[in-house]
Amino acid sequence: MIYPETINDLIECYKKFPGIGEKNAERMALYTLELGQEVIDLFVQALKKSKKNIKRCQICNNFSENDICTICANENRNKNIICVVEEPKNVYQFEKIGSYHGLYHVLDGLISPLENVNPDDINISNLLKRIETDDIKEVIIAVKPSVEGETTALYISKILEKKNVIISKIAHGVPLGADMDYVDSLTLELALEERKNITCNHE
Amino acid sequence: MIYPETINDLIECYKKFPGIGEKNAERMALYTLELGQEVIDLFVQALKKSKKNIKRCQICNNFSENDICTICANENRNKNIICVVEEPKNVYQFEKIGSYHGLYHVLDGLISPLENVNPDDINISNLLKRIETDDIKEVIIAVKPSVEGETTALYISKILEKKNVIISKIAHGVPLGADMDYVDSLTLELALEERKNITCNHE
Numbered sequence: 001m002i003y004p005e006t007i008n009d010l011i012e013c014y015k016k017f018p019g020i021g022e023k024n025a026e027r028m029a030l031y032t033l034e035l036g037q038e039v040i041d042l043f044v045q046a047l048k049k050s051k052k053n054i055k056r057c058q059i060c061n062n063f064s065e066n067d068i069c070t071i072c073a074n075e076n077r078n079k080n081i082i083c084v085v086e087e088p089k090n091v092y093q094f095e096k097i098g099s100y101h102g103l104y105h106v107l108d109g110l111i112s113p114l115e116n117v118n119p120d121d122i123n124i125s126n127l128l129k130r131i132e133t134d135d136i137k138e139v140i141i142a143v144k145p146s147v148e149g150e151t152t153a154l155y156i157s158k159i160l161e162k163k164n165v166i167i168s169k170i171a172h173g174v175p176l177g178a179d180m181d182y183v184d185s186l187t188l189e190l191a192l193e194e195r196k197n198i199t200c201n202h203e
Numbered sequence: 204m205i206y207p208e209t210i211n212d213l214i215e216c217y218k219k220f221p222g223i224g225e226k227n228a229e230r231m232a233l234y235t236l237e238l239g240q241e242v243i244d245l246f247v248q249a250l251k252k253s254k255k256n257i258k259r260c261q262i263c264n265n266f267s268e269n270d271i272c273t274i275c276a277n278e279n280r281n282k283n284i285i286c287v288v289e290e291p292k293n294v295y296q297f298e299k300i301g302s303y304h305g306l307y308h309v310l311d312g313l314i315s316p317l318e319n320v321n322p323d324d325i326n327i328s329n330l331l332k333r334i335e336t337d338d339i340k341e342v343i344i345a346v347k348p349s350v351e352g353e354t355t356a357l358y359i360s361k362i363l364e365k366k367n368v369i370i371s372k373i374a375h376g377v378p379l380g381a382d383m384d385y386v387d388s389l390t391l392e393l394a395l396e397e398r399k400n401i402t403c404n405h406e
Contacts (some may be wrong), residue, residue: 004268007257007266028223039219047243063206065207089230
């Protein structure tokens with residue numbers, strides 16, 4: 001062990017994060033020693049609070065410091081539309097766009113028969129309850145275009161079939177600004193299948 | 204502010220680290236919520252200790268949890284040779300090689316007339332004291348090959364001129380495994396100047 005124990009402990013902690021390898025963890029640990037006392041204090045408090053203060057919203061299951069998250073509690077949001085996502089972090093991705101003003105529903109996973117994740121294992125029953133009790137007009141399914149994502153989307157559309165609600169799915173295709181050379185063939189196949197008619201009709 | 208306050212605080216802390224941008228800080232903050240209680244506890248303790256427990260070795264100025272660092276206190280190290288480095292992190296770089304068994308001396312900076320860093324502002328006087336009191340036979344200057352590095356190396360070799368000690372400097376040149384296409388011209392110039400004769404003499 002070439003580092004003092006405290007530095008070693010910091011390295012071990014930083015290494016737990018995704019995308020932080022040995023070298024980056026070492027750099028971060030050594031940089032920690034240069035942080036001011038007030039940053040260290042804020043850091044320690046935020047870490048402690050992360051386990052204690054962050055719970056899930058009782059309505060949409062998003063991260064929240066209160067029983068109801070700020071989105072569900074916001075009177076200005078459109079309460080007739082729900083965007084269904086896999087994880088809380090997806091909520092923030094959509095919030096960053098700034099143009100979606102509806103509500104969310106966090107599934108906390110996707111149905112995966114291969115990994116033994118059944119519909120009961122994810123937060124689908126609460127979605128059904130929301131559709132039944134609230135005035136929901138549209139459910140947008142915004143999960144990733146994988147086997148699990150498609151299975152989950154199909155399952156949700158099935159159980160909501162008889163409810164008077166529009167089910168939609170976000171578009172998949174070639175991302176904006178992508179270099180065509182680097183788009184994989186599955187994405188291209190999807191983009192081809194879901195092509196849009198742009199004919200100009202001069203009648 | 205789209206994130207709950209606790210998550211926002213974590214993002215602000217992670218963003219302080221070099222190489223961690225907004226996006227990575229967000230990813231790390233969200234991942235923090237998934238860490239186990241024991242990791243959070245270790246993390247909190249290590250952060251608190253980082254300010255309290257890590258001091259500088261009274262001999263070499265390296266990071267240490269005691270008055271004298273483990274390297275200076277190690278009886279098996281070669282006490283006749285000192286490797287002079289800019290920062291504590293450089294010590295660990297040399298320790299990783301595993302083949303250097305001498306001592307170190309951390310300058311905590313390099314002489315830079317442009318940035319008003321004079322010899323008195325860095326830890327050179329203690330180096331002189333060590334040469335005068337301990338049985339030092341060689342001083343290896345291992346600082347980066349910049350104007351500041353060269354100035355510092357020259358200054359140290361000047362003040363040690365009259366002492367009975369060998370002064371050396373680590374070699375600069377093309378790094379191992381480097382693609383010649385990507386080696387910058389200053390490095391190439393240095394590599395050319397410091398070329399070694401490898402003539403086979405068949406006498």
